[in-house]
Amino acid sequence: MQPDPSPYDALLLVSFGGPEKPEDVVPFLENVTRGRGIPRERLEEVGEHYFLFGGRSPINDQNREFLAALREDLAGNGIDIPVYWGNRNWDPYLKDTVRQMAADGVTRAACFMTSAYASYSGCRQYRENLAAAVEGVEGAPRLDKLRHYFNHPGFVDAMVDATLSALADLRDSEREGAHLVFVTHSIPEAMDASSGPQGNAYVAQHRSLADAIVERVRLETGHRHAADLVFCSRSGAPHIPWLEPDVNDHLEVLSRRGGPAVVLVPIGFVSDHMEVVYDLDTEAAATAEKLGLTFVRAATAGIDPRYVAVVRDLLLERAAVERGEEVARAAEGSLPACWDACPAGCCPNPRGDKPALAGA
Ligand SMILES: CC1=C(CCC(=O)O)c2cc3nc(cc4[nH]c(cc5[nH]c(cc1n2)c(C)c5CCC(=O)O)c(CCC(=O)O)c4C)C(CCC(=O)O)=C3C
Numbered sequence: 328m329q330p331d332p333s334p335y336d337a338l339l340l341v342s343f344g345g346p347e348k349p350e351d352v353v354p355f356l357e358n359v360t361r362g363r364g365i366p367r368e369r370l371e372e373v374g375e376h377y378f379l380f381g382g383r384s385p386i387n388d389q390n391r392e393f394l395a396a397l398r399e400d401l402a403g404n405g406i407d408i409p410v411y412w413g414n415r416n417w418d419p420y421l422k423d424t425v426r427q428m429a430a431d432g433v434t435r436a437a438c439f440m441t442s443a444y445a446s447y448s449g450c451r452q453y454r455e456n457l458a459a460a461v462e463g464v465e466g467a468p469r470l471d472k473l474r475h476y477f478n479h480p481g482f483v484d485a486m487v488d489a490t491l492s493a494l495a496d497l498r499d500s501e502r503e504g505a506h507l508v509f510v511t512h513s514i515p516e517a518m519d520a521s522s523g524p525q526g527n528a529y530v531a532q533h534r535s536l537a538d539a540i541v542e543r544v545r546l547e548t549g550h551r552h553a554a555d556l557v558f559c560s561r562s563g564a565p566h567i568p569w570l571e572p573d574v575n576d577h578l579e580v581l582s583r584r585g586g587p588a589v590v591l592v593p594i595g596f597v598s599d600h601m602e603v604v605y606d607l608d609t610e611a612a613a614t615a616e617k618l619g620l621t622f623v624r625a626a627t628a629g630i631d632p633r634y635v636a637v638v639r640d641l642l643l644e645r646a647a648v649e650r651g652e653e654v655a656r657a658a659e660g661s662l663p664a665c666w667d668a669c670p671a672g673c674c675p676n677p678r679g680d681k682p683a684l685a686g687a
């Protein structure tokens with residue numbers, strides 16, 4: 328039997344977007360930070376990270392590769408629906424994509440976000456972007472958001488194997504004592520406190536994945552590695568508390584405690600974003616070098632076929648739900664599979680309510 332994506336007649340990949348040439352960098356940063364009170368010095372500093380890489384973020388090319396892999400996965404599994412792509416902050420903008428979908432006659436699309444966790448920045452802000460994208464577009468399709476997938480077995484499998492490969496790159500003498508340092512994007516403490524239906528979902532979801540990876544690595548290697556959850560890419564005004572410890576500070580602490588080898592596992596990033604190539608591979612790697620710590624960075628999920636297949640699984644799962652069928656929802660670790668539609672107060676906008684799609 329062919330898998331049935333109905334009532335969906337399209338899939339929409341929703342992402343952050345990034346600059347592709349030096350002239351794009353400043354307008355891109357203006358798009359990202361409009362009305363957000365990011366200090367000028369921070370913006371100049373982040374602009375420099377982009378210029379260091381030729382003014383080109385890796386994120387759009389990664390999304391192009393992901394799209395190609397996704398189309399192949401769907402076609403190879405007998406699912407014949409178009410896949411679109413739209414971004415929050417750069418071309419192709421969501422609004423243009425939604426116009427194209429309307430012109431193509433799409434009526435209802437499932438949206439997959441390249442953000443695996445709950446938080447205002449990673450969830451509701453994208454839902455607001457969807458609302459703004461359909462606003463005033465005649466014949467715009469109905470858009471549903473697929474659930475968070477930090478604990479989907481396909482994503483977990485990809486991150487477990489990335490961790491095992493990184494451990495395998497260490498010298499035998501360093502491997503058993505290696506620390507697994509799980510890292511994600513810092514957000515304001517208040518944003519974590521209000522994330523998810525009960526609050527603190529951002530950190531809880533990362534901890535659940537980190538614990539699941541530690542356990543799966545133990546089953547594979549017979550060794551339970553020490554592990555921590557740390558943060559990178561802090562922004563905002565200095566007096567506002569953001570999640571800590573910062574990855575660089577944490578490396579200092581590990582070095583003072585005896586300097587184990589470190590495997591940095593970037594669970595907060597689904598591909599090698601600028602935060603990964605600059606904040607981790609450049610800055611944190613330099614910190615480790617200065618401290619004399621052996622440092623290996625595990626791969627991101629990228630286009631791991633098991634991660635790509637998560638999209639298909641979530642599409643078919645949600646399609647069945649919308650048709651009123653019973654479904655089994657795959658999830659691994661201490662937290663259950665996430666909700667489909669976010670409840671009203673979930674991940675609120677710190678600057679006040681705005682229209683958002685795909686809520687309950
Ligand atoms: C939770 C989270 C994710 C993960 C979820 C998701 O993937 O969406 C994420 C992803 C990303 N963040 C990115 C880039 C930036 N984020 C910034 C600023 C901020 N991020 C925040 C949070 C997050 N960000 C927050 C609370 C701010 C403060 C301003 C605000 O409240 O909005 C700034 C401004 C400069 C600065 O302040 O650092 C930039 C340039 C890129 C593109 C990278 C590339 O080009 O490869 C990606 C994928």
Ligand SMILES: [Fe+2]
Nearest residue numbers: 448512560602
């Ligand atoms: Fe960000």
